[in-house]
Amino acid sequence: MTAEVNDAVAQAFRDEWGQVVATLIRITGDWDLAEECAQDAFALALRTWPRDGVPTKPGAWLTTAARNRATDRLRRAAVGAAKLREVAAMTHEPTVEADEIPDDRLRLMFTCCHPALAPEARVALTLRTLAGLSTAEIARAFLVGEQTMSKRLTRAKQKIKNAGIPYRVPPAHLLPERTPAVLAVLYLLFNEGYSATAGAELVRRTLAAEAIRLARVLVRLMPDEPEAVGLLALMLLHDARRETRLSASGELVTLAEQDRGRWDAAAIGEGVALLDGALRRGRAGPYQVQAAIAACHATAASAEDTDWPQIAALYGRLARLTPSPVVELNRAVAVGMADGPAAGLRLVEALRESGALAGYHLLPATRADLLRRLHRDAEAAAAYREALELATTDTERRYLAKRLDDVEGHR
The missing domain is CATH 1.25.40.10 (Tetratricopeptide repeat domain)
Structure with a gap:
């Protein structure tokens, strides 16, 4: 097996895991089956891509392979013709209503963030199923043991199954109660991409990019929610520094030593504009305060010009909001x-x-x-x-x- 194919499969996992799993969950309604069939699809890729070559559209290939695996599993389990018709329907995109967000990953996030689930379980389950983070990675993000996190994930999946929690973006009147958990999911997803919890790679760009993409979708869905806007601003302001956080040899470069001329000025401008709009609503929450801290760094002409008293004051306010x-x-x-x-x-x-x-x-x-x-x-x-x-x-x-x-x- 060539190194190129290994790299292609690894890249496809980072890029496509969440979409493949989310699509299978939508169709089968079975979370464990979706993860298992997605894993089977990636294993099949490792066996067949060296022989047949990397497909032009890896995500479509993997979704088809996972769908076929799910069809076989369900057929062998004799679950009935109705369920098989649902799986067969995966070959056709469903009609999307005008007020829906046509993204299975966002549906997955809101399902994971159902109020029937414990807050910690909502975030952990979404990171596992949407981003493909390992149980160990999620456990480190929560500062708990891996066994504790494994039990938490199992209980959350069982709760969704037993309670019949629907796989959908909820109606408008239910959005506010789900929003904090969804924002927490996006925040941890971005953080894992921006500064990985373990391994050789400090920055996992695909995860950070996915968090930003989903945050944009959420802002379109909830344009009047200032914390959603604040979180997107926070992500953009941090991500603007991404290319300068590591040296050419892969060594960590501190904020004070980064080349500010290489920061993404467009991302900084967008982030500051979003933050200003959110703050004008007069409901500053923790994500807006963190974005304000990031803006102090991003807009300082040099490390020496950083307004540290203002940053210290903002952290004092953040400590009162979220001790x-x-x-x-x-x-x-x-x-x-x-x-x-x-x-x-x-x-x-x-x-x-x-x-x-x-x-x-x-x-x-x-x-x-x-x-x-x-x-x-x-x-x-x-x-x-x-x-x-x-x-x-x-x-x-x-x-x-x-x-x-x-x-x-x-x-």
Whole structure:
């Protein structure tokens, strides 16, 4: 099997998994069957593409293969002619009403975000079925154990089956109660693409692009929901820096060291305009506040021109809206830049003593940076070593190792 075919299958998985699974769920109504048949389709691709070549439209090929597998499974299970007719209908696109969003992935998101499901389960299930994230990846995103997450996913699927939750974008009057969970799904999906939780690849561009695409669809569906607009603005403002986050050799480049001339000015302009429109509605939520923080960075002419007092104040507001130790850690960074490293370190030490972020590599990494700036190199080196042990991507480990070498060289 050639490396090119392996790469093509891997790329097809990133690009097409969510669409294949969502389409099968729409037709069969069986979540486990949809995932299993999608997996079978990718396995078939690994066997046949080396012989027949990579198809012109991998997504269509994979959907057809998965559909055929589902047809065979259902026929063997003798579920009845009606169900078989539904599966056969996959060869024809259904008629879409004018007020519907013709995207199975968006239907899948709203189904996963049904209020009958626990909030954590809604997000986790969508990331598993829509984005194809592994259980381990989702568990890390939630800072829980893999076994805990596996049980959560199983219970969520069973709940959908037993409750007969419909696979659809809900009517307009039900949209508000589903929106927070849908936004959370998009946010985690973008974050996993923007900064992967594990592996050799820090940036998974397909996931980030998919999150932005779905966010645009959601904004078209709910143009009067400022948090949906705020989230899209946040994604665009972060994604504008994507090409500068890694060096040509794949090394991590910090925000202060990035070439701002290579940032995507069009994405920044769109993000700022969206944010301004959302804020004018007078209902600033956490995504709008985070977008405002991102806008402070994106519009600063240089790292030295960054308005750190404003960013620290915005993090203070975000902490009141959505209290969390991660927000407090980010506020500590901003305070450390606005008021000096000693002020930031006091906040970090309080977080460390609380144990709220135990096992989270950015806590010791942040502490190490503040100690380095205070010229406490021996303590900084110990903190960098702690962060190195906890980091889950190769890119971050290399960055931390370089920082460790730097402070050890000063001793």
